[in-house]
Amino acid sequence: MNVLTILDLKLPGSFSKRNIFSENRNSMQLSSFRNEGRVVLNNSDCIITKIEVPTVKLSEEQQKVMEIAISGKSMFFTGAAGTGKSFLLQQMIQELRRIHPYDSVFVTASTGIAACNIGGCTLHSFAGVGVGEGAQEDLVQIVLKNKNSKRRWKYAKVLIVDEISMLSGDFFDKLEYIARVVRKNENPFGGMQIVLCGDFLQLPPVEKGIKSFCFQAKCWQRVVSCSVELKKVFRQNEQSFVTVLNELRVGKISTKSLEVLSRCKSNDLSNSKDGIRPTILYPLKADVESENIQQLNLLRGDSIVFKAEDSSKFPNSSFLSQLQKSCAAPQELKLKLNAQVILLRNLNFDKGCVNGARGVIVGFEEEGKHAGFPIVKFSSGHTLTIGPEEWNIELGGSIMATRKQVPLNLAWALSVHKSQGMTIEKLVVSLEKSFEYGMAYVALSRATSLQGLQLLDFDPRVIRAHPKVLEFYSTLQNISW
Numbered sequence: 301m302n303v304l305t306i307l308d309l310k311l312p313g314s315f316s317k318r319n320i321f322s323e324n325r326n327s328m329q330l331s332s333f334r335n336e337g338r339v340v341l342n343n344s345d346c347i348i349t350k351i352e353v354p355t356v357k358l359s360e361e362q363q364k365v366m367e368i369a370i371s372g373k374s375m376f377f378t379g380a381a382g383t384g385k386s387f388l389l390q391q392m393i394q395e396l397r398r399i400h401p402y403d404s405v406f407v408t409a410s411t412g413i414a415a416c417n418i419g420g421c422t423l424h425s426f427a428g429v430g431v432g433e434g435a436q437e438d439l440v441q442i443v444l445k446n447k448n449s450k451r452r453w454k455y456a457k458v459l460i461v462d463e464i465s466m467l468s469g470d471f472f473d474k475l476e477y478i479a480r481v482v483r484k485n486e487n488p489f490g491g492m493q494i495v496l497c498g499d500f501l502q503l504p505p506v507e508k509g510i511k512s513f514c515f516q517a518k519c520w521q522r523v524v525s526c527s528v529e530l531k532k533v534f535r536q537n538e539q540s541f542v543t544v545l546n547e548l549r550v551g552k553i554s555t556k557s558l559e560v561l562s563r564c565k566s567n568d569l570s571n572s573k574d575g576i577r578p579t580i581l582y583p584l585k586a587d588v589e590s591e592n593i594q595q596l597n598l599l600r601g602d603s604i605v606f607k608a609e610d611s612s613k614f615p616n617s618s619f620l621s622q623l624q625k626s627c628a629a630p631q632e633l634k635l636k637l638n639a640q641v642i643l644l645r646n647l648n649f650d651k652g653c654v655n656g657a658r659g660v661i662v663g664f665e666e667e668g669k670h671a672g673f674p675i676v677k678f679s680s681g682h683t684l685t686i687g688p689e690e691w692n693i694e695l696g697g698s699i700m701a702t703r704k705q706v707p708l709n710l711a712w713a714l715s716v717h718k719s720q721g722m723t724i725e726k727l728v729v730s731l732e733k734s735f736e737y738g739m740a741y742v743a744l745s746r747a748t749s750l751q752g753l754q755l756l757d758f759d760p761r762v763i764r765a766h767p768k769v770l771e772f773y774s775t776l777q778n779i780s781w
Contacts, residue, residue: 362388365528370395374494375526376464376515378776380549381502381745382535386721389418389462389497396495400457403696409462410498412626417721418462421695422622426452426459427475436474440481452696453482456492464498469512469520476519488523496524500769501549502738503720515772527776535723541750548741550773551765558760560750567754569726575660576679577640578726578754580713581743583733591713596639603634604664604672608705609688619693619700627691628718629705635661635674642711642724643678645689652680656722656746658711673706679725716743728754734762737769 358366362384365377369392379385397405407420415422424432428449429439443449461467476489483490500513514520536542544557553561569578582588596603608631612620624631628644635641643657659676662683670685677683689707692699714722716739727747731740740762747753 358388358391359384359532361530361532362391365530366392366395368526368528369495370399372493373525374488374492374523375528376496376524377528377530378497378499379530380499380533380546381742382533382723383530384532384534385497385499385530386418386462388530389460392495393418393460396458396460403698404455404457405460406452406456406458406696407460407462407694410465410467411463412622413628413718414463414466415693416623416627416691419692419694420460420462421619421693421700423461423467423475425618425622425693426695427478428452429474429478432471432474436477439474440478443478443482450482453479453490456696458493458495459489460495460497462497464496464514465500465502465504466498467514469514469517472514472517473519476517476523488519494523500772501765502742503717504737504766513766513768513772516768529773529776535745535748538749541747545741545745548744548763549738549765550770551737551763553760553763561744561755561758564750564753564755565758567751569728569752569754572726574677574679574681575638575662576658576677576726577660577712578728578752579640579642579658579711579724580728580730580756581716581719581746582713582730583716583736583739583743585715585717587730587733588713588715588718592710595712596634596636596710599636599638601636603636604674606633606635606706607631608633608703610701610703612701614700617700619695623691623693623701623703627703627705628709629689629691629703629707630709633706633708634710635708637661637663640711641674641676641708642714642722643676643686643707644709645707647684647686647689647707648682651678651682651684653678653682653684654723656719656724658725674708676708719743719746722746723748725749725752727752728756730756731759731762732757737764737766740764 365388368375377385393405393407406426407418408423408426409415409418409420410423412422424430428443428446432439443453479490479492480486485491500515533542536545540560544560547553547557580591608629610620610624639661641659641661643653643659644655646655647653657678657680659678661674662677663675665671665673665675665685670687673685673687675683675685686706686708688704691703693701720742724746725748729743731743734740744753
């Protein structure tokens with residue numbers, strides 16, 4: 301782990317506090333520091349921070365995808381679970397913000413949860429069209445009448461959209477029309493570079509009355525000039541498991557793979573020497589809440605409650621409510637000694653304390669600056685005191701809302717939706733109530749190994765992939781590595 305220390309760098313204004321459309325931009329002044337790690341500015345506009353920079357490098361295929369993005373082409377990149385899409389996207393955001401003014405690169409996602417995870421905002425918030433219902437001609441008038449929305453559209457150079465698989469083609473067409481009209485430019489998306497990331501073979505669109513996938517948008521082929529699929533899987537090392545997951549992803553399973561999964565029914569992960577029990581994945585949120593509350597109540601002692609601190613410079617905007625609804629960190633976190641927890645942030649790569657790392661509460665700090673905060677023993681064998689972290693909703697370089705909370709959650713159970721993007725070493729999966737295409741694949745692909753996976757109930761009929769998505773992926777144009 302490399303460490304970069306930046307001290308007492310005075311700037312004319314703080315990018316996190318200034319109006320995102322101010323003429324006095326400090327983007328280029330910060331660029332040389334941003335590609336080293338996260339930059340934090342305090343209220344006196346002075347950078348005083350110690351930054352841990354992961355030594356993880358891009359793989360060869362990830363580097364080639366990065367080069368496409370840097371070239372300015374509008375692109376879509378995809379890949380199976382565990383191929384490093386999220387990691388690559390974060391690196392890509394840093395590079396694009398180094399090339400362009402910081403506040404001209406807009407980072408968005410199709411859902412609030414995904415937006416919080418990448419430190420952006422929802423695509424709907426960027427667009428300024430509410431839920432996006434109505435004719436495109438009416439929506440563009442809404443944008444034109446709003447000064448801030450209009451300026452975002454006009455000054456954006458790059459629009460990044462994560463979890464594109466959960467966005468409808470109809471809404472994508474509306475946005476493309478709005479971009480051309482507002483920017484007065486008949487090129488696709490008004491000449492903006494569009495970077496799309498996601499896997500259509502995972503969870504499908506969440507919009508009500510959905511009629512089409514994003515790739516079915518009328519403008520898709522005009523907008524997306526390059527489509528790339530990452531192939532190398534990093535999450536799982538066992539080739540037999542990778543083979544099983546590749547079959548699940550396309551909704552098929554061979555007799556041999558079915559036998560492999562059937563053996564996971566007999567795995568007993570409950571007896572662990574480190575006190576860390578496996579996490580159960582449920583399709584339904586109600587089952588998750590019930591399991592966690594029940595297990596917490598079985599532990600002795602009173603709960604210690606950690607309440608989130610939410611703030612916004614724009615309290616009357618929708619950003620604060622969006623953060624409160626979608627943030628991975630709970631509004632109220634109740635913990636006890638021996639509570640099973642999961643880490644919600646990358647804190648220390650070298651010690652394996654990353655997003656999705658499992659642990660158990662072994663105590664609470666008694667003194668010092670972290671007095672009262674939980675001490676967690678992780679499955680990696682390392683023990684850390686976990687202090688508060690921040691989650692931001694950011695719009696074009698300006699922080700619109702912030703939640704400060706201990707980056708933990710109870711982990712006897714998680715929902716399949718909330719687990720997306722996580723890597724979980726000990727996993728128990730219940731698929732009895734699976735109700736969506738790709739849900740079984742998303743759940744099982746969170747596991748790192750067959751030995752760390754236990755199936756409570758497994759019916760091959762829950763393994764489904766949407767036929768329209770399979771058709772799209774069969775024609776996907778990939779660059780050769």
